[in-house]
Amino acid sequence: MNYIFFTLIILSIIAGILNNRLDLVVNSMLEACNLAVKISFSLIGIMAFWLGIMRIAEKSGLVSILSKLISPLTKIIFKDLKKDDPALGNITMSITANALGLTNAATPIGLKVMQELQESNPKKDIATDSMCMFLGMNTAGFQIIPATVIAILVGAGAKNPTEIIIPTLIVTTLSFLAAIATALLLQRIWRKYD
Amino acid sequence: MIERISLYILPLMILGILTFGLIKKVPVYEEFIEGAKDGFKVSVSIIPYLVAIIVAVSMFRASGVIDVLKNVTSNLLPPDIIPLMLTRPLSGSAALGIFSDIVNSHGADSYIAKLAAIMVGSSETTFYVLSVYFGSVGIKKYRYALLTGIIADVISFVLAIWVAQYFFLATN
Structure with missing residues (x-):
């Protein structure tokens, strides 16, 4: 992350000078700071709402029922978690929310999963295998119906905007599985360097 | 069709979680508030x-x-x-x-x-x-x-x- 952050900013400043767009670069920097705070503040309400709902799901035992239901799968994928870890139920809910395109629910639930995974983490500043796996699944972006994309196609007057659903589903499913496989593979390789 | 489905999913999820909570005799209002308290902290962090x-x-x-x-x-x-x-x-x-x-x-x-x-x-x-x-x-x-x-x-x-x-x- 250090290199990426550094490279993005250095490249932007150099390219800004070469392209004679330094004023745009500086403006966008200042605007981005504001935008970051706006995003965070606009998240507070929806975050509180979902954390409240999730708390009910947890206290009623719904989350642990969910954890047990999918445990045959998660046993293989999340090797370092206990079978009835509450994080497993929330991981399922998070992936489901993402799959259904419920972005507003997915972020709060996802952040809750991270908190739960962090509780059982012995080294608080280093990612665990489960975290890497969870974020790998998350960044693969599994989604059943790409609603925003279809909305844009519809807006532009596409004749048959829903014809992209099946190909997208094929790609997103395969890349989701590829992310899991990659994380499992890298887990083994990384262990030698830790 | 797609918009219809995504319109129903969210309310149904909330309804399901609340109903299940009530059946299991969870004090849903108190627990909701307890969970929601973290919303500000997480967002600002x-x-x-x-x-x-x-x-x-x-x-x-x-x-x-x-x-x-x-x-x-x-x-x-x-x-x-x-x-x-x-x-x-x-x-x-x-x-x-x-x-x-x-x-x-x-x-x-x-x-x-x-x-x-x-x-x-x-x-x-x-x-x-x-x-x-x-x-x-x-x-x-x-x-x-x-x-x-x-x-x-x-x-x-x-x-x-x-x-x-x-x-x-x-x-x-």
């Missing part, structure tokens, strides 16, 4: 990470680096696809912006628009997700999470090109 990633990505977009790359790589792939592939892991709104541009300049029924739609629909903003999610719990060493995300993105782009060719070029 991600501000530094949001600032870092959004500033870096916005500066990068404004500097015009992507336009330069577009010219360099134009003989490999349809030129407008490259900036989309580069932007997608960095910023969701920027990727949607580029996607809209592609749809408008090439037409909503063009092959490039369909390829771009598949790419956007099947990937995520990897860098953003990693910095915010890890940031929220104070993880500094990501280990192989970033590499996993990048490999998954590359795989999904390659697959998108294949699948788009199979579905939309073979028939035309």
Whole structure:
């Protein structure tokens, strides 16, 4: 992350000078700071709402029922978690929310999963295998119906905007599985360097 | 149809969770409040990470680096696809912006628009997700999470090109 952050900013400043767009670069920097705070503040309400709902799901035992239901799968994928870890139920809910395109629910639930995974983490500043796996699944972006994309196609007057659903589903499913496989593979390789 | 389904999912989920809570005799109001108390803390705690990633990505977009790359790589792939592939892991709104541009300049029924739609629909903003999610719990060493995300993105782009060719070029 250090290199990426550094490279993005250095490249932007150099390219800004070469392209004679330094004023745009500086403006966008200042605007981005504001935008970051706006995003965070606009998240507070929806975050509180979902954390409240999730708390009910947890206290009623719904989350642990969910954890047990999918445990045959998660046993293989999340090797370092206990079978009835509450994080497993929330991981399922998070992936489901993402799959259904419920972005507003997915972020709060996802952040809750991270908190739960962090509780059982012995080294608080280093990612665990489960975290890497969870974020790998998350960044693969599994989604059943790409609603925003279809909305844009519809807006532009596409004749048959829903014809992209099946190909997208094929790609997103395969890349989701590829992310899991990659994380499992890298887990083994990384262990030698830790 | 699609809008109908997504309209119902959220209320049904909430209804299901609340009903199950009531059946199990959970004091739903008190527990809701107890959980919701963390909302402010979690949202505010991600501000530094949001600032870092959004500033870096916005500066990068404004500097015009992507336009330069577009010219360099134009003989490999349809030129407008490259900036989309580069932007997608960095910023969701920027990727949607580029996607809209592609749809408008090439037409909503063009092959490039369909390829771009598949790419956007099947990937995520990897860098953003990693910095915010890890940031929220104070993880500094990501280990192989970033590499996993990048490999998954590359795989999904390659697959998108294949699948788009199979579905939309073979028939035309």
